[in-house]
Amino acid sequence: MIRTGTEYRDSIRDGREVYVNGEKVRDVATHPMFKPLVDIRARIHDMAHDPATRDVMTVTQNGQTNAIGNALPYTQADWWAKRRATDTVLDAVGGIVTRVGDETVGEMWSLLDGAEALAAIDPQFAPNIKAHIAKVLQADPFHVSANTDPKGDRSKAPQDQDPDMLLHVVKETDAGIIVRGAKYETAAAYANQAFTKPTIANWGDAALSDYAVGFICDLGAPGLKFICRTGFATRAQAEDYPLSNRFDEVDTLVIFDNVLIPWENVLFYRHTQAAMHIRATLHRYSAFAFVQRSLKLADMLIGAALFNVRQTGLDKLQPVQEKLAQLAVWRESLNAHLTAAIVLGERSPAGLMMPNQSLLYAGRVLACGQLHEMMHIARDLCGGQISLTPDAASFRHPDTAPWLEKYYTINDEWGAEDRRKLLAFARDLLNSDYAGHRLSFQMFAQSPPFAHLSAVYRNFDWDGPLSLVKDAAGLSDRVLGAKTLTPGDSSLSKWFATETPKGKAAK
Numbered sequence: 001m002i003r004t005g006t007e008y009r010d011s012i013r014d015g016r017e018v019y020v021n022g023e024k025v026r027d028v029a030t031h032p033m034f035k036p037l038v039d040i041r042a043r044i045h046d047m048a049h050d051p052a053t054r055d056v057m058t059v060t061q062n063g064q065t066n067a068i069g070n071a072l073p074y075t076q077a078d079w080w081a082k083r084r085a086t087d088t089v090l091d092a093v094g095g096i097v098t099r100v101g102d103e104t105v106g107e108m109w110s111l112l113d114g115a116e117a118l119a120a121i122d123p124q125f126a127p128n129i130k131a132h133i134a135k136v137l138q139a140d141p142f143h144v145s146a147n148t149d150p151k152g153d154r155s156k157a158p159q160d161q162d163p164d165m166l167l168h169v170v171k172e173t174d175a176g177i178i179v180r181g182a183k184y185e186t187a188a189a190y191a192n193q194a195f196t197k198p199t200i201a202n203w204g205d206a207a208l209s210d211y212a213v214g215f216i217c218d219l220g221a222p223g224l225k226f227i228c229r230t231g232f233a234t235r236a237q238a239e240d241y242p243l244s245n246r247f248d249e250v251d252t253l254v255i256f257d258n259v260l261i262p263w264e265n266v267l268f269y270r271h272t273q274a275a276m277h278i279r280a281t282l283h284r285y286s287a288f289a290f291v292q293r294s295l296k297l298a299d300m301l302i303g304a305a306l307f308n309v310r311q312t313g314l315d316k317l318q319p320v321q322e323k324l325a326q327l328a329v330w331r332e333s334l335n336a337h338l339t340a341a342i343v344l345g346e347r348s349p350a351g352l353m354m355p356n357q358s359l360l361y362a363g364r365v366l367a368c369g370q371l372h373e374m375m376h377i378a379r380d381l382c383g384g385q386i387s388l389t390p391d392a393a394s395f396r397h398p399d400t401a402p403w404l405e406k407y408y409t410i411n412d413e414w415g416a417e418d419r420r421k422l423l424a425f426a427r428d429l430l431n432s433d434y435a436g437h438r439l440s441f442q443m444f445a446q447s448p449p450f451a452h453l454s455a456v457y458r459n460f461d462w463d464g465p466l467s468l469v470k471d472a473a474g475l476s477d478r479v480l481g482a483k484t485l486t487p488g489d490s491s492l493s494k495w496f497a498t499e500t501p502k503g504k505a506a507k
């Protein structure tokens with residue numbers, strides 16, 4: 001089933017308790033701080049029905065047509081199709097939205113890969129995983145991610161402080177478990193369900209813990225409260241802050257005040273080993289959609305900076321071209337990582353097609369770790385006027401309009417109104433509250449930078465360099481302990497061995 005935008009809007013009108021800016025929200029679908037994103041999410045549903053876009057936005061697998069974002073990837077072609085669909089959405093809405101479902105649903109596929117290991121730890125919840133993956137396909141919910149608790153004092157065990165600082169089980173009933181605590185979740189106030197699980201935790205020697213619990217949370221469940229950070233939309237005029245007013249993805253502190261989680265929604269419970277297993281592979285698929293958003297952001301930075309230097313004639317200067325080239329190198333590096341991650345895709349334990357893990361996670365570090373520098377280069381290229389330019393109202397006021405018309409008209413191509421619009425766009429991309437928030441989002445929303453690096457550490461093929469240096473330095477086999485390595489054992493070498501003309505001939 002593929003829902004319509006109207007069905008999605010109706011689904012979040014379930015009596016949920018949403019608060020923003022000191023106000024209790026009556027209807028999250030129409031409240032001005034949420035409406036822009038709700039409308040975009042609704043449009044994504046509708047694009048799957050629209051004859052102009054439905055072929056790009058849907059896929060038919062096993063006789064069933066599903067939203068492409070929800071569909072499990074089996075082949076490289078499936079990843080190209082997902083990439084194309086995401087680009088189609090971002091181009092259609094004219095900006096970047098990340099937490100709209102396709103970027104988080106991949107966490108569920110990681111669960112499928114871990115199903116056997118989870119069943120070995122505790123078999124009772126294994127069927128729930130398959131059931132929920134099928135449900136995502138059939139019911140087309142808006143799915144988000146819940147990991148991060150307020151945590152409190154990290155030097156203390158949760159039991160030694162307010163125990164609710166980390167989400168935990170307080171009671172078991174025939175119907176399910178009762179949980180208490182809180183989680184930070186982007187988009188939860190206007191989504192349908194969240195894969196809720198512990199954040200990166202130090203479990204010590206504990207094999208069992210009430211804090212090691214993972215489940216699908218129905219975001220309409222009684223006992224949930226959504227306390228949102230104040231939205232950027234409507235704070236200032238849309239023409240002065242065009243991105244803040246259209247693309248703000250409101251983050252929420254979701255309070256679990258003794259919430260019943262039905263047994264059929266529980267995915268693992270009490271086993272710390274299960275919680276650790278899930279964390280280690282969580283972003284195996286979803287990092288792709290996340291990095292793809294950075295690529296779009298790179299294009300926005302380049303476009304804003306290049307228009308600006310072209311307007312002012314600065315693009316003829318060699319040092320300015322070098323700065324543009326730095327942006328292009330970053331952009332193309334992300335493109336290369338995403339492309340190669342598909343081309344060198346790997347078969348997952350459950351038989352799905354994973355983007356090449358080492359390349360994907362390295363690409364995520366590149367995307368998130370260099371974003372601040374790239375924003376700064378774009379800021380540099382745009383010059384001080386993005387911070388200094390008066391708002392649109394001053395361009396229209398009869399006393400000030402002639403002066404602004406005079407000083408913001410550059411030549412025949414670039415009149416004052418276009419220059420004002422470009423500077424307003426660049427300000428919202430680089431300097432505004434929204435711009436700073438997006439930088440933080442890229443830094444933290446798929447875990448913090450140290451966790452990105454630890455994913456690289458876990459997935460890079462260290463054997464290749466070890467083997468190379470062992471042979472090049474003439475070291476004995478003893479240095480590798482019990483391991484024997486074949487030179488060129490990395491996935492790239494394997495690909496060259498089979499896919500290049502030489503390799504094909506040799507096959």
Ligand SMILES: Cc1cc2nc3c(=O)[nH]c(=O)nc-3n(C[C@H](O)[C@H](O)[C@H](O)COP(=O)(O)OP(=O)(O)OC[C@H]3O[C@@H](n4cnc5c(N)ncnc54)[C@H](O)[C@@H]3O)c2cc1C
Nearest residue numbers: 145146147148184185186251440441444445447448449450
């Ligand atoms: C805009 C935004 C959106 C978000 N959306 C979501 C969401 O949708 N769902 C969700 O679950 N979470 C979300 N988060 C939360 C995010 O996952 C957390 O901020 C992140 O995991 C870091 O946790 P923390 O904020 O508690 O930082 P802390 O745990 O306090 O860590 C702060 C810093 O301390 C250092 N540090 C801490 N522990 C270690 C360690 N073990 N090793 C090395 N260094 C360490 C690091 O420098 C780290 O960045 C979002 C965050 C932001 C900013």
